[in-house]
Amino acid sequence: TKVRESEGFFGRLKALFAGKKEIDPNVVEQIEEVLLTSDVGVKTTELLLDEIRSALSRNELADTDKVWDALREHAKRILRVGAGGGLPLKAQPTVVMVVGVNGVGKTTTIGKLATQLKAEGRTVVLAAGDTFRAAAVQQLNVWGKRVGCEVVRGKDGANPGAVIFDAIQKAKDTGADVVLADTAGRLHTKTNLMEELSRVARTMNKALEGAPHETLLVLDATNGQNAMQQAALFKEALPITGIVLTKLDGTAKGGVILGICAEHGLPVRYVGIGERAEDLREFEPDEFVEAMLGRASGSEDAAA
Amino acid sequence: MFDTLTRGFRQARNRLAGLTELTAGNIDAALREVRLSLLEADVEIGVVKAFLARVKEAAVGRTLETRVKHAGEVHQVSASDHFIKICHDELEAMMTHEGDEIAWADSGPTGIMMVGLQGSGKTTSCAKLSRYLEKQGKKPLLVAADMQRPAAVEQLKVLGESLKIPVFNIPGESPVAICAAARGEAKRLGRDVIIYDTAGRLAIDEPLMQELAQIKDATKPENVFLVVDAMIGQDAVKTARGFNERLSIGGVVLTKLDGDARGGAALSIKEVTGAPVLFTGIGETTDKFEPFRADGMASRILGMGDVVGLMQDF
Numbered sequence A: 001t002k003v004r005e006s007e008g009f010f011g012r013l014k015a016l017f018a019g020k021k022e023i024d025p026n027v028v029e030q031i032e033e034v035l036l037t038s039d040v041g042v043k044t045t046e047l048l049l050d051e052i053r054s055a056l057s058r059n060e061l062a063d064t065d066k067v068w069d070a071l072r073e074h075a076k077r078i079l080r081v082g083a084g085g086g087l088p089l090k091a092q093p094t095v096v097m098v099v100g101v102n103g104v105g106k107t108t109t110i111g112k113l114a115t116q117l118k119a120e121g122r123t124v125v126l127a128a129g130d131t132f133r134a135a136a137v138q139q140l141n142v143w144g145k146r147v148g149c150e151v152v153r154g155k156d157g158a159n160p161g162a163v164i165f166d167a168i169q170k171a172k173d174t175g176a177d178v179v180l181a182d183t184a185g186r187l188h189t190k191t192n193l194m195e196e197l198s199r200v201a202r203t204m205n206k207a208l209e210g211a212p213h214e215t216l217l218v219l220d221a222t223n224g225q226n227a228m229q230q231a232a233l234f235k236e237a238l239p240i241t242g243i244v245l246t247k248l249d250g251t252a253k254g255g256v257i258l259g260i261c262a263e264h265g266l267p268v269r270y271v272g273i274g275e276r277a278e279d280l281r282e283f284e285p286d287e288f289v290e291a292m293l294g295r296a297s298g299s300e301d302a303a304a
Numbered sequence B: 001m002f003d004t005l006t007r008g009f010r011q012a013r014n015r016l017a018g019l020t021e022l023t024a025g026n027i028d029a030a031l032r033e034v035r036l037s038l039l040e041a042d043v044e045i046g047v048v049k050a051f052l053a054r055v056k057e058a059a060v061g062r063t064l065e066t067r068v069k070h071a072g073e074v075h076q077v078s079a080s081d082h083f084i085k086i087c088h089d090e091l092e093a094m095m096t097h098e099g100d101e102i103a104w105a106d107s108g109p110t111g112i113m114m115v116g117l118q119g120s121g122k123t124t125s126c127a128k129l130s131r132y133l134e135k136q137g138k139k140p141l142l143v144a145a146d147m148q149r150p151a152a153v154e155q156l157k158v159l160g161e162s163l164k165i166p167v168f169n170i171p172g173e174s175p176v177a178i179c180a181a182a183r184g185e186a187k188r189l190g191r192d193v194i195i196y197d198t199a200g201r202l203a204i205d206e207p208l209m210q211e212l213a214q215i216k217d218a219t220k221p222e223n224v225f226l227v228v229d230a231m232i233g234q235d236a237v238k239t240a241r242g243f244n245e246r247l248s249i250g251g252v253v254l255t256k257l258d259g260d261a262r263g264g265a266a267l268s269i270k271e272v273t274g275a276p277v278l279f280t281g282i283g284e285t286t287d288k289f290e291p292f293r294a295d296g297m298a299s300r301i302l303g304m305g306d307v308v309g310l311m312q313d314f
């Protein structure tokens, strides 16, 4: 059944490989399998395979290892969009808004970012803009205590825009360097909640011209194809400036980020690799691709 | 030779009678389409292959009607359409669960342990389930056994308070000790269902998986439910297998189905662990919780509603 299933494409491949004995005729199929099992998705997988196929037809790839190398190169090129790692501090205070669907790791990422900024000697104000979820404010407050920075909070059910407005005001008054604004998780399909986010962003701009300077979309690396929709709709509602890819400690996948970068050109700023304060790293496209597709010149472990 | 002749003859006769025989050849296009659709729905690739091989084997050789009446009109349907409908029905059959969602204790309170990855919706689902069971006349006790995530206990307490359902916790104690003490508390308060909320963890996190096994040993719950985010990708299988091997999960709660995730994990997990989806989370508030319905889920995962709709009168 396996052969049958891919007969058309298999047939085309055979033609392609005619006279090139040194390339494993199954290499494209193997690549397809690896990409699909890494959540790269059908569309982006086809995009990548097209590159490989046309390189093969131009006789540019001498052996199977070169095929895998070409794939890695292409994936890395896609992921190297924009500025890449780190958080540019362009204003005083720099205001960072953190958004995403429910449970992806927004609040935890804020705790981790605050830890890093603090260690660099910056003063940070946290804004408890999730006034909806049970004990979300307390959760951020625990992080604030851990890190040793101020948490501006409103009452449960308070207007999130107002809370974040106050936090920006506070940062301005005290000369703080960064405001990290938490928001309630929401599914991208809920139009009213997405509109609320746009309103919150506008309120932030009233508190400080240019704010939010950074709007980070947090994505869960264990998510599959739905992350494509998340990115598309959050980008429609807000000027997203970067992505944080969380929970990479649990998976060698997260391949959906390839399609997101290819389609939206959004840079991945950080990856989350655990629940602790120190488990945040700047994104390294090369490292990421090698974790997903195996190391260079190792087609066995790559196909595993 | 003779075979092909009789076969051709049979096919011609079938066409006149408005029948078609499903063959490996004439369902090929549909097979590819279904494969793509299932992959887009995040069904795990191994499960996709096994599922299609099985359905194909069962379908090939069957002779079916090529004309259907839909909304008063006669439509011509192809072998591909038939195959898609067969896939849909097989999906539905696979995910259908007979009988009660909850396994009840013969005597004493019934235990329900909720486990899963970080952020999948365990705490929220504990509260939702307690509300759901209370509506059925039960008296649940919620146990806050996540001593790890900041303010996890407070989260369950806030939810319990809003539902007026008691929440048990011992500040500073270990999750195992808290869960072990919960039975006594349930007896004291006259509660007949105990729902244990545990901290999120990865199935590959050995010490934390060990802790869950200890909680299970200490409490002997009738039910262990894996809480799974409907947006999960290919990792669903590894995760479900990991939790199932250590805890033998009895069922799945599939959360965040109020979005547009297709939820292919429902199929993948059933296929590799045998554990059916029992409940769904369809919103953030505690009322957004329903028993699972396999028919709607089959259409959602397959994503070929137009064909299936056309064929529904078959």
Ligand SMILES: Nc1nc2c(ncn2[C@@H]2O[C@H](COP(=O)(O)OP(=O)(O)OP(=O)(O)O)[C@@H](O)[C@H]2O)c(=O)[nH]1
Residues within 6 Å of the ligand: A100, A101, A102, A103, A104, A105, A106, A107, A108, A109, A130, A133, A136, A183, A184, A185, A186, A246, A247, A248, A249, A250, A271, A272, A273, A274, A275, A279, B118, B119, B149, B200, B202
């Ligand atoms: N393993 C792992 N867990 C993480 C990571 N980041 C966050 N988490 C965990 O994921 C769960 C959800 O994290 P939160 O920070 O509460 O997520 P959130 O997006 O703020 O959630 P809501 O506000 O409810 O939408 C928590 O248990 C975190 O500890 C990570 O990089 N790796």
Ligand SMILES: Nc1nc2c(ncn2[C@@H]2O[C@H](COP(=O)(O)OP(=O)(O)OP(=O)(O)O)[C@@H](O)[C@H]2O)c(=O)[nH]1
Residues within 6 Å of the ligand: A102, A103, A133, A185, A187, B116, B117, B118, B119, B120, B121, B122, B123, B124, B125, B146, B149, B152, B198, B199, B200, B201, B227, B255, B256, B257, B258, B280, B281, B282, B283, B284, B288
């Ligand atoms: N839209 C939607 N959100 C949900 C659903 N179930 C849970 N959530 C949200 O998902 C986020 C995470 O839910 P929790 O119940 O905290 O998840 P958890 O598994 O207990 O998380 P940890 O304890 O950190 O591992 C919260 O924002 C919930 O409100 C659902 O069915 N639909």
Ligand SMILES: [Mg+2]
Residues within 6 Å of the ligand: A106, A107, A108, A130, A136, A182, A183, A184, A185
């Ligand atoms: Mg949060």
Ligand SMILES: [Mg+2]
Residues within 6 Å of the ligand: B122, B123, B124, B146, B152, B197, B198, B199, B200
């Ligand atoms: Mg929880």
